[in-house]
Amino acid sequence: MKQSRKVFALLLALCMVFALAACGQTAAQAPSAAPADSSGTQSSGTESAAPAEPKFLKMAVNFAYPSLDAHKDYYGWYTQIYGVTETLFRIDADMSVQPLLAKGSSVSEDGLTWTFELADACFSNGNPVTADMVARNFRRLVEVNGRYEDWAAFTFEAKDEKTLAITTPDVFPTMLVALTDPEFAVMDLDATTDFDNAPIATGPFVIKSFKPEGDVEVVRNDNYWNGKAKLDGATLFYMPDADSKLLAMQSGEIDCYTSVDAAAKAIYETDPSSYVLTVIPGTRMQFYVINKTRLSDSVCAAINLTVDCEAIAEYLKGTTSAAVGPFIASAPYGQVTKPAPDPAAAKALLEADGYTLNADGYYAKGGKVLELSICHYKSRQLPDLAVLMQEQLKNIGVKATLVVQEDPDAGYVATGDYDIALYCMIADTGGDPYYCIDALYRESGKWAKAGFPTDEIEALINKLQFETDIDQRAALANQIVQESIDMNAFGYVGLFNKVSVARPGVSGFSENIPFDFYGLTADTDIG
């Protein structure tokens, strides 16, 4: 029995330890304090009561990777969000391409050789950024990242200390846009000894601590070539769970984050004095493809006349904006139109095609009910979209069955076994329409099984591929997309909004740029 008592005492002591550990955190929870480092201690920056309070931002991010090697996988997206790496060009809020590590560019008359003048930039260790180093970086990217395998045919050559030439086998009009990809980050390949944990790059911040697939702490790069960062540093907490981010914001543990979900957005909207919401149309598009090989023209047209994108966007509570085409309407290549939803016209089309309403209220022809399959997968609010489309179609008398698959690319996209296929993708990777058009409308593309591609469209896409005039590119893009709308082959439902929230005074964390791969900059500030 004495032994039992000892065991109980030990167990109770364990409980006490937990209780004390819980209570011991109070002092560390002062909002807006400097970030905790990997060992859980406070950064030295905030310990002194200096007149100018050090500025440390605490931000939540949605992904975390095991490496900081910007050339590999998608890791460059996050090194750029952390403000550690930079590219030759970047995209501004107005979707225009702006020089960053490059001062300017020119292309040869035959369109095959691009020449870039580099800015007087330097790495965080003080070493200058040279054309040779940039060329070596690009060669390394091609070598280590399968997505850039096509670039193996390009040659990268340093003409002099600050002049880089890229020669392509074919005309490559989207060169500047391509170079805004975060993977084209420039690192000091000679000085970096640990690409996974401590890359030496050119951004306004340098890594202070990095936990693979965890939190990251950055501090100001005192050698930054393009001004002085307003922040002394930042901690980027990996928080994949939406509720955790909301509660961390409410408890004062983080200052800002992007990808706010609908539920959290509604809560922030009730307290505008504490939270500043920024909502801009993003580049991730929800759309559907109508299988023209299985459905008549009248049914295709009826579907597009029925789906009410505005109503869907309203239902999704501001997380998406209703779309007309795949691109933001303000872009020069986003100038397309589509008919307003008109259920009566949709019904008239079906009736003109010989469909009549049966006793159950569904359209049928020859005794066979018109029944459509809506294939989708569980991501990016597509299940909600599928249900809403099903409801809208039901309202005009069209029966729709929902089919959910785990992997659309290996499932319905590959087989073409659908009437309506829902999908979500990034439509605009960097201020040019070609990437999206190439992915959506090519005869050899993944959606070809739906029966849309025509020789005429293919010819237009080929023309767009090599067109160098920006206005002409926009006109071609508009023509192709308009054709996809007019032929009722595609339905562009919504563009995901980039919804960011911040405390008052926090600004410049790329909340106004629609792309997911921008974050901290030298201008990021906490007021």
Next chain:
Amino acid sequence: MAGYIGRRLLHLVGIMIAVSFLTFLLMYLAPGDAAAKKLNAQGVAVSEEIIEKTRESMGLNRPFLVQYGDWALHALQGDLGNSYKDDFPVAGKLARGLRYTAILAVTSLALAFAVALPLAILTALHKDSLLDDITRLFSFAGNSLPNFLISVLLMYFLCVKAHLLPLTASESVKGLVMPCLALSIPICGRFIRQFRAEILEQLGRPYVSGSMLRGVKQRYILGNVLHNSSISILTIVGLSIGTLLGGSVVIETIFRWPGLGKLAMDAITNRDYPVIQGFVLFTSTVYVVINLLIDICYSWVDPRLRKPGGRS
């Protein structure tokens, strides 16, 4: 005993081969592949040609048996391969995940046990009292509430309202408290009910009433009751250890705790076969070893089981 342990460990080899083969087969048959998942990770469309080349370079186009055989051959040599997703060694990923999962599992289990056992004894001794009613209500609620709800409630009250604990303190002692509480509450609820039922059953046995009639002190009776309940209690605790060491996806995601559960879930989502295989090998080993340890504990607790024919 040594022979018995040897036989059980021999069974483990068969179990690991069967489980790894079945898992590999199921993953192979499931739609989608690691190459497409890896390249399209951020929603950027990649040409089919590049996906095909990547698939080729990853060896995914090889026949099923060749892929499995290749993996098994390396696994036998202690090489679990590299992750398809990020090319980092699987063993390192599992070791890191295991460290965090083990910390969380052990502390949660200890906490749950420390709370549940005294409460179960008290409520069994004072059956149908107010304490018993309150405890049963608590154990019922703890058992019924889903993990994510307990987690959110804990975060709301302890972090947002009381500012007692930090939400951002993952991978540290501070960060351990809340996931530990969130995991412990349902386990504790279950333990209380099961321990109480077992102790009540023992209290109803004739040897207890006989001892009481003979005037044996209550603490000695209680000691015997606990001793006789220990086999059931050991079984309950052992099964919980196995489950906990498999990781908890929900808790680990919400509290940013980098354990095995989230690692496994990410691997399944990304069709990361080497990581999935490594995880399966690990969990099957854990289950077999835990069961073996519990069996050994049985004979330690009840010497009668050591006799030949005692293990029936």
